[in-house]
Amino acid sequence: MTKLRQALAIVDWSGWLGAAIVVAMVGAAVLAPWIAPFDPVAVNIEDRLTAPDAVHWLGTDQAGRDVFSRILFGARASLAVGIGAVLIGGLIGVSAGIFAAYKGGLAELAVMRVVDAVASIPLLVWAIAIVGVLGVGPVQVGPLSLPNEVKIVVLVGCLFSPVFARVTHAVARRVVSADFVKARWLQGAGHWAIVTGDVLPNCLSPIIVQATLLVAIGIVVEASVSFVGLGVQPPAASWGTMLSDARNAIYSGEWWLPVFPGLAISITVVGFNLLGDAVRDLFDPRSEARTLVA
Amino acid sequence: MTAPLIDIQDLRVGFRAGGRRMVEAVRGISLAVRPGEAVGIVGESGSGKSLGMLAVMRLLAGGARITGGRILFDGEDLAAAPERRMAALRGRDIAMVFQDPQSSLNPALSIGRQIVDVVVAHQAVSRGRAAEIAVDALERVGIRDASARLGAYPHEFSGGMRQRVLIAMAIACRPRLLIADEPTTALDVTVQAQIVDLIAELRRDLGLAVLFISHNLQLVAEIVDRVVVLYGGKLVEDADVFAIEDSPRHPYTRLLKACVPSLTAPPGPLFAIDGAPPRLGAMPPGCPFAPRCPRALPRCAAEMPPLTVEDGRRLACWNPQ
Amino acid sequence: MSAPILSLSGVTKSYPRGGMLGSVFGARAPVLALDDVSLDVMAGDVVGIVGESGSGKSTLAQLAVGLTRPTAGTIRLGGEDLGLLMRDHAGPWRRRIQMAFQDSSSALNPRKSIGRCLEETLVLAGVDKAARPAEAAALLGRVGLGAEMLPRLPHELSGGQRQRVGLARALAMKPDVLIADEPVSALDVSLQAQVINLLGRLTGELGLTLLFISHDLALVRALCRRVIVMRKGRIVEEGPCLQVLESPRDDYTRLLLSAVPKGIEGRRRPPARTSNPEFPRP
Numbered sequence: 001m002t003k004l005r006q007a008l009a010i011v012d013w014s015g016w017l018g019a020a021i022v023v024a025m026v027g028a029a030v031l032a033p034w035i036a037p038f039d040p041v042a043v044n045i046e047d048r049l050t051a052p053d054a055v056h057w058l059g060t061d062q063a064g065r066d067v068f069s070r071i072l073f074g075a076r077a078s079l080a081v082g083i084g085a086v087l088i089g090g091l092i093g094v095s096a097g098i099f100a101a102y103k104g105g106l107a108e109l110a111v112m113r114v115v116d117a118v119a120s121i122p123l124l125v126w127a128i129a130i131v132g133v134l135g136v137g138p139v140q141v142g143p144l145s146l147p148n149e150v151k152i153v154v155l156v157g158c159l160f161s162p163v164f165a166r167v168t169h170a171v172a173r174r175v176v177s178a179d180f181v182k183a184r185w186l187q188g189a190g191h192w193a194i195v196t197g198d199v200l201p202n203c204l205s206p207i208i209v210q211a212t213l214l215v216a217i218g219i220v221v222e223a224s225v226s227f228v229g230l231g232v233q234p235p236a237a238s239w240g241t242m243l244s245d246a247r248n249a250i251y252s253g254e255w256w257l258p259v260f261p262g263l264a265i266s267i268t269v270v271g272f273n274l275l276g277d278a279v280r281d282l283f284d285p286r287s288e289a290r291t292l293v294a
Numbered sequence: 295m296t297a298p299l300i301d302i303q304d305l306r307v308g309f310r311a312g313g314r315r316m317v318e319a320v321r322g323i324s325l326a327v328r329p330g331e332a333v334g335i336v337g338e339s340g341s342g343k344s345l346g347m348l349a350v351m352r353l354l355a356g357g358a359r360i361t362g363g364r365i366l367f368d369g370e371d372l373a374a375a376p377e378r379r380m381a382a383l384r385g386r387d388i389a390m391v392f393q394d395p396q397s398s399l400n401p402a403l404s405i406g407r408q409i410v411d412v413v414v415a416h417q418a419v420s421r422g423r424a425a426e427i428a429v430d431a432l433e434r435v436g437i438r439d440a441s442a443r444l445g446a447y448p449h450e451f452s453g454g455m456r457q458r459v460l461i462a463m464a465i466a467c468r469p470r471l472l473i474a475d476e477p478t479t480a481l482d483v484t485v486q487a488q489i490v491d492l493i494a495e496l497r498r499d500l501g502l503a504v505l506f507i508s509h510n511l512q513l514v515a516e517i518v519d520r521v522v523v524l525y526g527g528k529l530v531e532d533a534d535v536f537a538i539e540d541s542p543r544h545p546y547t548r549l550l551k552a553c554v555p556s557l558t559a560p561p562g563p564l565f566a567i568d569g570a571p572p573r574l575g576a577m578p579p580g581c582p583f584a585p586r587c588p589r590a591l592p593r594c595a596a597e598m599p600p601l602t603v604e605d606g607r608r609l610a611c612w613n614p615q
Numbered sequence: 616m617s618a619p620i621l622s623l624s625g626v627t628k629s630y631p632r633g634g635m636l637g638s639v640f641g642a643r644a645p646v647l648a649l650d651d652v653s654l655d656v657m658a659g660d661v662v663g664i665v666g667e668s669g670s671g672k673s674t675l676a677q678l679a680v681g682l683t684r685p686t687a688g689t690i691r692l693g694g695e696d697l698g699l700l701m702r703d704h705a706g707p708w709r710r711r712i713q714m715a716f717q718d719s720s721s722a723l724n725p726r727k728s729i730g731r732c733l734e735e736t737l738v739l740a741g742v743d744k745a746a747r748p749a750e751a752a753a754l755l756g757r758v759g760l761g762a763e764m765l766p767r768l769p770h771e772l773s774g775g776q777r778q779r780v781g782l783a784r785a786l787a788m789k790p791d792v793l794i795a796d797e798p799v800s801a802l803d804v805s806l807q808a809q810v811i812n813l814l815g816r817l818t819g820e821l822g823l824t825l826l827f828i829s830h831d832l833a834l835v836r837a838l839c840r841r842v843i844v845m846r847k848g849r850i851v852e853e854g855p856c857l858q859v860l861e862s863p864r865d866d867y868t869r870l871l872l873s874a875v876p877k878g879i880e881g882r883r884r885p886p887a888r889t890s891n892p893e894f895p896r897p
């Protein structure tokens with residue numbers, strides 16, 4: 001416990017700010033049904049386009065829906081896509097990177113060239129193209145009906161995987177050549193035991209850092225895809241669709257419609273980036289002073 | 295007695311390790327070097343030898359900083375000198391050679407370019423003249439056909455030759471003090487001997503003062519006039535090299551000499567010092583060597599012995615031999 | 616005369632220049648790390664292998680434990696072909712040969728406690744679960760460390776302590792042959808002697824066969840009965856340790872000997888060595 005406290009002592013204010021933003025956003029997403037003052041999809045024509053006031057803190061939109069409630073519910077879509085895509089991309093990319101580094105030789109060459117090929121695909125364009133081709137309706141996989149969001153998550157996850165693969169490969173190569181891995185091999189330890197017990201745990205810190213940064217990118221991708229109408233489908237709330245709906249308001253003066261969803265995206269992205277930087281510092285306790293003395 | 299070229303007085307270096315606590319790694323070291331004198335600084339890891347000398351060059355990094363004392367170079371206090379003044383002195387009056395010749399050279403620039411850059415930075419000469427100076431310096435360190443090799447890149451040289459290039463760079467501006475920090479540790483044994491001999495030669499020919507930092511007393515004894523032994527951030531003994539070799543008085547110096555394996559001792563178990571050097575931040579209140587010392591008195595663990603001066607030998611021990 | 620426990624015959628190891636693609640396209644001649652080396656090590660022998668960087672001494676260590684395969688030649692462990700034995704990755708032959716590494720900070724997994732590191736090894740050595748904690752403590756005792764080290768992480772230990780844990784881990788497999796690759800070159804002088812003496816004691820107590828790889832002739836002299844001098848992937852001289860070091864027959868051995876710092880004695884009797892930089896590098 002004291003060790004944890006010592007480690008946390010090096011996190012500066014920006015790291016704590018990032019952590020606070022991330023916790024707040026995740027909290028908002030999870031608790032949205034309980035803390036949202038209004039139903040996010042309830043249409044109320046009488047109250048349409050009211051400016052922020054004591055009742056509707058962030059105003060209402062063209063259909064009289066409460067902007068604050070919609071932002072809270074929108075956080076669900078944003079975070080689900082960001083985190084879901086990172087989990088899928090991480091699973092694929094980390095496995096590929098570790099496999100390549102551990103196996104070496106031609107297998108390594110082959111895997112990493114495939115990774116390069118996937119990485120050369122322009123991420124956003126493909127996400128839009130594929131959803132465009134498949135349509136925005138639910139996809140039937142056997143007995144399961146997958147909503148459009150799942151498509152986005154899987155797609156973005158696949159497109160994130162090369163990033164994870166490269167980061168993991170770079171660290172894992174170093175770890176695999178360490179003497180403690182050789183020692184395990186000399187003892188006749190199984191490959192699975194070596195990979196999960198010795199290689200992976202020593203690769204985790206850059207992977208976690210990468211993950212927090214990619215969650216932020218995932219949120220932007222979700223907003224972009226929803227903005228062009230291929231993501232979360234109306235009337236459900238998403239920061240991207242809210243921005244899309246607010247396009248006309250920019251000219252007609254209802255400033256709160258584009259500003260608040262935009263702010264939600266920016267603050268969340270900044271939050272994850274700050275958290276990522278702090279996590280990197282946390283996992284890298286080798287200060288220069290220590291190496292000097294050694 | 296000539297005035298010292300560099301006079302380090304009660305130097306202290308500390309840094310922040312992990313948390314907020316300040317840990318002192320160099321704990322009050324005083325040391326003077328006269329012009330042309332070669333002094334060996336001997337100590338193990340954690341003795342403060344490298345950190346102390348980096349402090350002299352004002353090259354401390356990573357949160358380490360000078361926390362006390364003065365470093366008088368020609369009467370000027372380097373510990374308080376502005377960074378611009380230090381940049382002018384470094385490489386011109388004081389030069390340093392590091393352990394790893396690999397990381398001390400820029401792999402993307404030819405060695406000629408790197409030496410010329412140093413010369414031009416410190417002397418009002420044209421690049422053409424600087425190139426002549428570079429050729430001179432390279433020839434002096436034993437690189438044949440130097441003018442033809444000015445255009446060569448670091449990777450074209452072996453480790454030992456790279457160290458020669460670095461030494462050439464160090465002496466190009468005719469410094470008065472050369473600090474060599476374990477300059478042979480990363481090299482093969484046969485090359486080590488050549489570099490030691492080269493430093494001895496240069497010192498003789500150029501009248502350089504040399505501070506030779508090493509963990510190897512045997513190696514240092516081959517070329518220096520005086521040996522300073524550090525332990526746990528403190529100076530424990532400082533004497534003429536022959537005095538250190540023939541009649542070391544601090545128990546640590548004696549034991550350190552005894553545990554160096556030799557080619558003449560009868561084969562069999564080596565002499566070993568039990569225990570391990572104290573860890574930074576966990577220094578005993580008294581003499582840092584007391585926990586491992588066979589001659590320790592109760593007093594040794596409680597109170598750091600003062601530095602006494604006798605017959606030109608400085609010694610910090612309650613129970614010397 | 617008994618059969619050798621470790622035997623190399625005509626072993627050659629070459630690495631492709633320029634990595635994987637270089638070997639595919641065969642752009643340049645490969646680097647010859649070990650060139651037709653033959654060597655027999657008898658059970659209980661303590662052999663020093665001396666050479667500078669590029670001499671092939673570390674390649675030899677890696678080949679002998681099966682970390683890499685020879686390009687040509689055969690290596691036999693207890694009379695059996697190592698290449699064939701290696702088909703069974705976790706076979707009982709593993710117990711016969713183990714290795715201690717140079718860099719103690721890389722030799723131990725930074726995220727595993729000393730106790731976990733040793734117990735994991737004991738699992739593979741076939742020690743019962745119930746007996747493992749006591750065995751781990753006994754191993755530490757054997758290398759001069761207390762059981763209080765068990766819960767610690769490698770970075771909480773000093774370099775000398777980590778090196779001892781590395782030895783304990785190798786001993787946990789109860790090997791017949793131990794290969795130590797520069798085990799003390801990263802240690803402080805005052806700790807070097809401790810580890811060398813420990814190695815000497817262990818070979819005596821356990822009847823261990825030791826291949827001690829080093830660039831330091833004085834250490835080899837203190838520990839080994841036999842010495843092998845290597846240069847450019849070849850054995851240039853071998854024989855009983857004292858005989859070779861006191862009356863070397865090869866010029867390179869003589870050069871190595873002359874390069875050992877003589878300390879103050881060297882100044883009283885100036886050495887007959889040159890600082891010629893153009894001496895052909897190994």
